[in-house]
Amino acid sequence: MTIAAPFAAEVFADTGIAFPIPVLSAGELLEVRAEVARLAAAHGGAMKSFDRAHLYFGWAYDLALHPRVLDAVASLIGDDIVVWGTLILSKPPADHAFIAWHQDGAYADFLADAPSVSAWIALSDSTIESGCMRVVPGSHRSKQQHRERGDPHNILSHGQEIEAVVDEAAAVDVELRAGEMSLHHIDIIHGSNPNRASWQRTGFIIRYTTPRMLRAPTPVLIARGAPAPHLPTLPARPAFSVEEALATLKR
Numbered sequence: 001m002t003i004a005a006p007f008a009a010e011v012f013a014d015t016g017i018a019f020p021i022p023v024l025s026a027g028e029l030l031e032v033r034a035e036v037a038r039l040a041a042a043h044g045g046a047m048k049s050f051d052r053a054h055l056y057f058g059w060a061y062d063l064a065l066h067p068r069v070l071d072a073v074a075s076l077i078g079d080d081i082v083v084w085g086t087l088i089l090s091k092p093p094a095d096h097a098f099i100a101w102h103q104d105g106a107y108a109d110f111l112a113d114a115p116s117v118s119a120w121i122a123l124s125d126s127t128i129e130s131g132c133m134r135v136v137p138g139s140h141r142s143k144q145q146h147r148e149r150g151d152p153h154n155i156l157s158h159g160q161e162i163e164a165v166v167d168e169a170a171a172v173d174v175e176l177r178a179g180e181m182s183l184h185h186i187d188i189i190h191g192s193n194p195n196r197a198s199w200q201r202t203g204f205i206i207r208y209t210t211p212r213m214l215r216a217p218t219p220v221l222i223a224r225g226a227p228a229p230h231l232p233t234l235p236a237r238p239a240f241s242v243e244e245a246l247a248t249l250k251r
Helices: 009-015 026-042 058-064 067-077 242-250
Strands: 017-022 049-051 081-091 099-102 117-122 133-135 146-148 160-162 180-185 190-192 201-209 221-224
Touching: 009 017, 009 067, 017 067, 026 058, 026 081, 026 201, 026 242, 058 081, 058 201, 058 221, 067 081, 067 117, 067 180, 067 201, 067 221, 133 180
Parallel strands: 099 160
Antiparallel strands: 017 180, 049 081, 081 201, 081 221, 099 190, 117 180, 117 201, 133 190, 146 160
16 A cells, blocks of 8 residues: 655645655665665664764765755645754664554654654665554544553664554555655654565654754754754754764764
């Protein structure tokens, strides 16, 4: 099943999800994958997640500002667009790592009532076999209580998951080919199963909102439109090397 109406705001408002949306050319995909591979190699060859990459790397900064991504996002939240987060998320092949059912909005109270949408860009094929994202369409209309179980196989930073029982039959598999993306509402219930494929499943996630957000946990990136004088902003395109970025994180 696909919900391929990325520019129909009324469809997104009803389901909370839009996919598949072509984004990266073959050349762009190769460049981004090479950068992620370089970063993973600096981690010893294995890296399940890397938070806020746009604060350190020019390529991640550029990807967050990709015109095709921003055009799709603007169709949903308008032309005043702020980037408040990015995340590289990777599942090794034949691994037990999974992502429990959760809502991103449960841990983003700083957004207040600002609309927020996440772009999930596939850097490798994201299929049922490789543990693609799964969502419950329409579940973004109500916020759920979460708990932190701390399952060591749950990739989420706090091991969080919603307390309610999810109707698995209502879930939709968000399958993407490398270079495609999905857009999902910050409050949609989503998760993913372990990677049973022979390849690494890697995605680049970008968190978008508007200047209406109340505050920011880190400097934001003004992607389009109006400034946000009440928020700390990223002063310039970052130019850290991988080694410099890791040293900065360690400090």
